Amino acid sequence: xxxxxxxAPQMKFKFGRVALYLILIFVGILALLPFVWMVLxxxxxxxxxxxxxxxxxxxxxxxxxxxxxxxxxxxxFGNYPxxxxxxxxxxxxxxxxxxxxxxxxxxxxxxxAAVSVTGVLITSALAAYAFAMLEFPGKKILFVAVLAALxxxxxxxxxxxxxxxxxxxxxxxxxxQDFIISLIPRTGWQNTYAAxxxxxxxxxxxxxxxxxxxMQIPKDLFDAARIDGAGHMRYLAxxxxxLAKPAFMTVGLLTFIGAWNEFxxxxxxxxxxxxRTLSVSLQNFLQTDGxxxxxxxxxxxxxxxxxxxxxxxxxxxxxxxxxxxxGVK
Amino acid sequence: xxxxxxxxxxxxxPRSGLSKGAKEALMAYGFLSPALIILIGFxxxxxxxxxxxxxxxxxVIFREWIGFxxxxxxxxxxxxxxxxxxxxxxxxxxxxxxQLSLALxxxxxxxxxxxxxxxxxxxxxxxxxxxxxxxxxxxxxxFSPDLGLINAVIRAFGGVGPKWLxxxxxxxTLMSQSMNLNLPDWLxxxxxxxxxVIIYTTWVFVxxxxxxxxxxxxxxPNEMYEAARIDGANAWQILKxxxxxxxxxxxxFLSLVTIIGTFKAFNHIWVMTRGDNGTMTAALLxxxxxxxxxxxxxxxxxxxxxxxxxxxxxxxxxxxGNRHTNY
Numbered sequence: 001x002x003x004x005x006x007x008a009p010q011m012k013f014k015f016g017r018v019a020l021y022l023i024l025i026f027v028g029i030l031a032l033l034p035f036v037w038m039v040l041x042x043x044x045x046x047x048x049x050x051x052x053x054x055x056x057x058x059x060x061x062x063x064x065x066x067x068x069x070x071x072x073x074x075x076x077f078g079n080y081p082x083x084x085x086x087x088x089x090x091x092x093x094x095x096x097x098x099x100x101x102x103x104x105x106x107x108x109x110x111x112x113a114a115v116s117v118t119g120v121l122i123t124s125a126l127a128a129y130a131f132a133m134l135e136f137p138g139k140k141i142l143f144v145a146v147l148a149a150l151x152x153x154x155x156x157x158x159x160x161x162x163x164x165x166x167x168x169x170x171x172x173x174x175x176x177q178d179f180i181i182s183l184i185p186r187t188g189w190q191n192t193y194a195a196x197x198x199x200x201x202x203x204x205x206x207x208x209x210x211x212x213x214x215m216q217i218p219k220d221l222f223d224a225a226r227i228d229g230a231g232h233m234r235y236l237a238x239x240x241x242x243l244a245k246p247a248f249m250t251v252g253l254l255t256f257i258g259a260w261n262e263f264x265x266x267x268x269x270x271x272x273x274x275x276r277t278l279s280v281s282l283q284n285f286l287q288t289d290g291x292x293x294x295x296x297x298x299x300x301x302x303x304x305x306x307x308x309x310x311x312x313x314x315x316x317x318x319x320x321x322x323x324x325x326x327g328v329k
Numbered sequence: 330x331x332x333x334x335x336x337x338x339x340x341x342x343p344r345s346g347l348s349k350g351a352k353e354a355l356m357a358y359g360f361l362s363p364a365l366i367i368l369i370g371f372x373x374x375x376x377x378x379x380x381x382x383x384x385x386x387x388x389v390i391f392r393e394w395i396g397f398x399x400x401x402x403x404x405x406x407x408x409x410x411x412x413x414x415x416x417x418x419x420x421x422x423x424x425x426x427x428q429l430s431l432a433l434x435x436x437x438x439x440x441x442x443x444x445x446x447x448x449x450x451x452x453x454x455x456x457x458x459x460x461x462x463x464x465x466x467x468x469x470x471x472f473s474p475d476l477g478l479i480n481a482v483i484r485a486f487g488g489v490g491p492k493w494l495x496x497x498x499x500x501x502t503l504m505s506q507s508m509n510l511n512l513p514d515w516l517x518x519x520x521x522x523x524x525x526v527i528i529y530t531t532w533v534f535v536x537x538x539x540x541x542x543x544x545x546x547x548x549x550p551n552e553m554y555e556a557a558r559i560d561g562a563n564a565w566q567i568l569k570x571x572x573x574x575x576x577x578x579x580x581x582f583l584s585l586v587t588i589i590g591t592f593k594a595f596n597h598i599w600v601m602t603r604g605d606n607g608t609m610t611a612a613l614l615x616x617x618x619x620x621x622x623x624x625x626x627x628x629x630x631x632x633x634x635x636x637x638x639x640x641x642x643x644x645x646x647x648x649x650g651n652r653h654t655n656y
Contacts, residue, residue: 024439031532035459049476050476053481053485139357145365156635159619298470309459
């Protein structure tokens with residue numbers, strides 16, 4: 001190849017460019033196609049949803065777009081209320097409160113994500129500041145504890161964490177319990193918001209990242225602030241946090257998305273449907289009506305994905321930069 | 330913060346007797362305690378609790394101490410752990426090189442001065458940030474044998490679409506069947522369901538890997554390329570002798586992260602197959618023991634065995650990486 005084009009540099013130039021653009025367009029379509037398919041499907045009637053036929057160009061266009069001008073069906077906006085109604089059938093929540101179950105699960109998801117982000121940012125900023133700026137006995141060993149927590153995968157502690165959410169033993173049950181087992185702290189947080197938030201309100205990764213950021217800020221700045229009468233708390237809030245804004249944004253956004261998409265833990269520690277989050281709700285729905293009528297499941301999927309996509313589009317530079325930096329170390 | 334100055338002077342100051350160093354230490358412990366209480370309470374202590382539980386028969390309630398029986402049971406020759414490790418390793422060995430080579434190629438394309446590349450970076454990253462439960466549900470639909478998008482395309486070209494997520498047979502077996510060949514039993518390849526999961530995984534993570542590769546490419550000094558060009562190196566030689574060797578720390582980091590990721594992968598496999606048809610990886614097996622059978626002791630033992638394996642892989646990679654990457 002190289003030899004063929006060596007005599008015609010200009011042609012090589014054009015050919016190369018076009019090929020690169022074609023690759024990019026192809027990859028872009030592959031990346032977006034499932035999202036486009038999901039959104040289009042969520043507006044199709046059941047008949048149009050299952051009728052996919054690519055044997056000719058018109059029928060292929062109609063498979064994607066069964067509405068005018070390619071097809072004759074009207075858009076099915078009713079899938080969204082219908083999905084909400086079907087999910088309501090799975091519990092008595094709607095009849096008892098008048099609130100759709102999915103709305104409650106939306107609220108749960110948002111609450112858990114917002115509390116986790118706030119918690120992680122506050123606890124990590126304070127801890128990272130202590131590690132970066134303060135001197136105290138035991139600094140090394142405590143930092144080793146953070147590094148150890150950083151290296152422990154969530155999977156390893158999933159089961160013991162679940163047991164720590166069990167109801168505390170009392171009276172006779174406690175007395176008859178094996179001594180070592182009775183030492184395991186039980187919080188009774190199962191099926192509560194506490195179980196979904198408190199264990200995730202600190203992050204070893206966030207402490208580590210913010211500490212790196214804080215250590216890059218010159219100490220002279222602190223001495224200057226000190227002369228102006230600022231204490232540590234004020235210096236952290238008014239100087240360090242604004243300076244480390246990109247790191248805070250990255251940590252906050254990654255925590256938000258992690259919490260929004262969380263599935264495993266929530267499925268294990270929530271029992272009642274009104275305590276569950278959107279991901280668990282969708283998984284349950286796929287096992288029931290959503291499995292048979294995919295267009296309804298697609299409507300639920302759109303509702304889960306849309307808030308995150310909007311958030312991402314407004315903040316994408318923090319993601320891309322944050323992730324690129326995490327790789328460079 | 331202004332309240333600090335509004336303090337009345339006659340208010341007692343409890344810490345006034347402490348030295349400056351002691352004050353700073355007290356403040357540090359105050360700053361550290363919220364994060365450390367949570368990390369120690371919900372990450373470090375549970376490791377110990379998990380190990381203790383793995384030595385017991387614990388199903389919803391504690392029954393008895395059984396020593397290492399959970400471990401020996403998991404390591405029996407006919408244990409379900411072995412096929413699940415096989416599935417995990419298959420998943421890892423195929424999806425990691427596939428992801429990384431595609432991502433490297435894309436990063437090299439996106440590193441060119443092309444119009445609209447910022448837009449492509451944003452688009453490619455989209456699968457990584459969306460809920461894996463939601464996107465796996467969409468893909469499971471696209472892989473549906475009769476009603477799915479993918480088989481509709483195959484049918485349009487005159488082919489017969491396979492059963493994808495519902496197919497337990499290996500891909501080599503399926504290929505040889507269509508050519509009327511008989512393959513030996515050991516050469517079945519990953520099940521078609523696993524192949525579908527790998528396709529999905531690639532779709533999710535290529536954008537992330539590409540972004541990290543782009544960060545690594547940005548770190549290679551321009552002078553290196555210029556020097557090579559002056560020496561008359563062609564594009565292939567530059568790629569082979571400059572870009573790839575100088576990118577090796579990034580490649581090393583990414584391969585570590587993606588291998589660990591495949592060992593921990595859960596949500597999308599659970600949604601797509603629930604572990605059926607050759608996709609029951611060790612992570613799914615562990616979860617299933619806890620979620621479906623409430624076997625806390627056995628699940629803990631499996632988690633420890635899996636963690637040991639991940640740790641072993643990590644240590645091996647560190648050792649290998651230190652010998653073979655160019656820093």
